[in-house]
Each structure stands twice: as C-alpha cells, then as structure tokens.
Amino acid sequence: MKRFLPGLLLAAPPLLVALLGPLFAGEPGDRAQSFAAPGDGHWLGTDFVGRDVWQQVLLGGRSVVLIALAATLLAYAVALPVGFAAALTARGWLEEVLMRPLDVLLGVPTLLFVLLVAAVHSPGPAGLAVLVAVVNVPDAARITRAAAASAAARPAVEALRMQGESRSRIALGYLGRSVLRTLAADAGIRLTGTLYLVATAAFLGVGVAPDAADWAVMVDRNRTGLFLQPWAVVVPALLIVALSMGTNLISDAALGRRRAARGGER
Template identity: 45%
Template sequence: MSSAEEAGARPEGPGAVRGDRPRRPWIALVLLGVPVLVALLGPWLAGDPASEQGALPSRPPGAGHPLGTDVLGRDVLWLVLHGGASVLGSALGALLIGMAAGVPLGLLAAGPRRGLDETVMRGLDLLLAFPGLLVLMTLAATGHRDGYWLVTVAGVLQVPAVARLVRGAALAPGTRSVVEALRMQGRGWAYIHLRHLARQLAAPLATDAGGRFSVVLYLLASANFLGLGLPVSSPDWAVLIERNSDALFTQPAAVLVPAGLLTALCVGGNLLVDRVVARRRGR
C-alpha cells in the first residue's frame, strides 16, 4: 500500500479517534467531577441542619429527608454534602506530605555520594516493608486516633515509593548525562535541581500523583471505616458507610450514596490519569 493510500485509510478531522481510544475522557471527568463538586460545594448547598432535630433513625427517603436518615436520626443528604471535604482534604494532605518528603530524599539519593544513596534507600526500604493499614491500627492502639495523626502517617507511608520514583527518574541515562554536563559547566546545585531536574521530573510525578491519590484515599477510607481516624459522629463518607452498615437493607441510601461517591472518586481519578498518559504516548 502506498503512502497516499495509507494516509487515506487513516481517519482525520475533529471527530477522528486514534485507535480505539476516544479523544475526550468524558466518563473520567464526570466520575471525578461529581464527588469533587459535592465535596467543594456541598457545605454551601446543605443549608440549615435544624430540620434534623427529632427525626427517627434509619428512616427511608421521604418528605423532609430526600435520602432518609442515618442510625442517629440525622439527615443523610446533609451529611453527604458535608462529608466530602474531609475526604478530599485528608487525601490531598497526605499526598502533599508524601511528595514534600519523598522528592528531596529521592534527589538526595540520586546524588554523587554512593554511601548516602545506600543509607537513604535502605532506610526507606524498612518503612516500605510495613503494611499501611497495620501501621494505622498500631497507631490507634497506642491512643493516637486523631485525624491529623492519620493523615501524617498515611503521608509518611507514601515517602518510599515517591523517593524511589524520583531517584529512578534522576538516574536515567539521558537525565544523568545532562546533569554531568551541567556540573562540568560550573552550574550550581540550585540551577541543576530547581531548573533542569524539576522539568524532567514534572511529568512522572504528576502521573504518579494521580494514581497515588487513589492509594491514599483507599488507605484513609479503610482506616476511617474501621474507626481508626475520625469520630463516629463525623459526616465523612467512609465513616457514614461504617456507621450505617447494619442498616443497609432498611436504609440503603445511607450506605450506597457515600460508597458510590468514594468509588467514583477513585475510579474517575485513575481513569483520568490513564487517559492523560495514553494521550501523551499517542502524540
């Protein structure tokens, strides 16, 4: 087949699709956008919770309570609209802690000192060996059950993986050659790390952050579901699932709605990252 025939066989134009992959990730945007909007705008849309007073527990949806009430007689819709902020805030906080500690450690390990590299990476290997949920359960058993402890430890548990990613990207042959050339030119540490390496690491870090957000979200949700983090009165979506699990068949909305929002947040985030990565590869 000639090159002209090959060009004619390829669909072109604004509606063309590369392979079997759609150009616009609408499904991922919808799945991710709905829980994010609920978390950000929910507290302003929830209104006054005064109507919850005197409500019967575990009542199905009805007048005055579109999603029914939970086991404590609270309006489920009001709880759902207020519960997303803690989910997003804690997950993003833990992710930022992991990035803030993992990136400098990865760059430190990728430096010219072999002994420092071994010390940093072997120390992180010890932390990597501990199961995350087991660490959180041990922390709760010692009396450290506050939310900030949960977020901090969840963030620290992400440090080894982030540091390994940064170290591997910084030690890639192409990147390493450019770094050595810059050193021979007399460039300082700040120029090499804050200008050159920052640009080289931006793409892999952004990709990893999208997937790692789901990992952190799953870890925090599991901890809250087991009662290791936020108090049982919190409107957090994971706490709502755990608190109302016994009333699943009598009041399913109190469990299925927050569970659906958590699932959409995880799936939507992963799908969006996959679409972005696939699109970059297709260019």
C-alpha cells in the same frame, strides 16, 4: 480531551459535592426516626441516629478529600528531595543511607502501620494525613529516584555542575522537568490509593470521630441498617468509588497521552 472525559465525568460530581456541599448543607434540623425511608423532607431518608442523610452527604466529603490531598502533597514534599538527592549523589554510601531505611518501611503493610500507630496515639485529621503521607513516602521516593537517575547521568547535568550550579537548582530545574510527566502519572494513581487508605482508616475509626459527617464513617455506622435504609450506605460508598475510579482514569489518560506523544516523536 476525549481521553479524559470518562474520568472527569466520574470524578467531578464527588469533588463538587465534597468542596461545595458544606455551603448548601444548611443548619442541622431536628433528628427524626433512625433509618427512616426517604420522605417528609428527607430526600435520602435518615441515618442511624436520625440525621438527614442528604445533609450528611453534603458535609461528609470534605474531610476525606482534603485529608487525601494533604497526605499526597506531603508525601511528595518529602519524597522529591530524597529521590533527587539519591539520583544526583556520586557517593554510593549516601544513596544507601537515603534509600535503605525507606525500603524497610516499604515492607510494612500500609494499613497495618496506620493501625499500629493509631493504637498507640489516636490521631486527628491532621495526624491521619501525616500517617498516610509517611507510608507513601518510600514508594514515591523510589519512583522519583528511578525517573531522575537517567536524567542525572546525562552530560547536561555534568555541564551544569561545571558551571557552578547548585544541586538544588539542578534538581528543581533540569531534573524536575525531566520527571514531570512520570510524576504526574504517578500522582493520579497515588491519590487513588491514598483516598482508599484514608477512607479505610476512617471506616475503622482512625482520625475522625465515630459520629462525624464523613463518607467513610457513614458507610461504617449505617451498614447495620443497609436493608432498612440503603441510601445512607450506598450514596457515600458510590461517591468514594466514583472519585477513586475517576482519578485513576484521568491518570491512565494522561499516561496514554504521554505514550502517544512519544510515538509521534519517533
């Protein structure tokens, strides 16, 4: 538990604010002077259009967190079947068909791909989640294939095939258990990268409205008043950084625990 404590202490506050904040945000009040200092009922002052910063913070985390989680889950939903199929197939051409197009996509910078697609068709939150998932599929599929390949070559897999087990049962049952720890460690790192990509896209105005209650949008729209009212930028930025660092630390702790367990088995 001690291994996970630093990560939990960093990730828990932004997660709680993101998930529970809208329940306590209340109704929007009258707008005040823009970039007003804390006081007069505004604990963290006001933003660039006079809205209460504290209320915007309570409302602004759900979009970032939910889009990042949805994108990560969607990426694995596509990458796992592709990776398992490539690891289990005995046909070299089929593995080439499955993996080579992903290698091409892997060579395209992720943010550039998102911006190019957004320039053609401006996506909403769901569209942004799909875009971010697409750019994560190639790397996730390669990791799944690499982790499953050694397990797929074991005699146990051949025995399951001789017993008439389907490829889907072998993949979900035997291979799934074999790669679980690897994918769990990768998921923490991938969620961190996805969170940064979603926040960057929102910062650039992709997937969310320019005046939406969103932590990344808050950083972008209020940066012109950073020296007048820093809380409108500093608080959402710190929440994004804390969530990213906390998730990464939890992933590192899980990976370290896995290595320690392997050392103990030896």
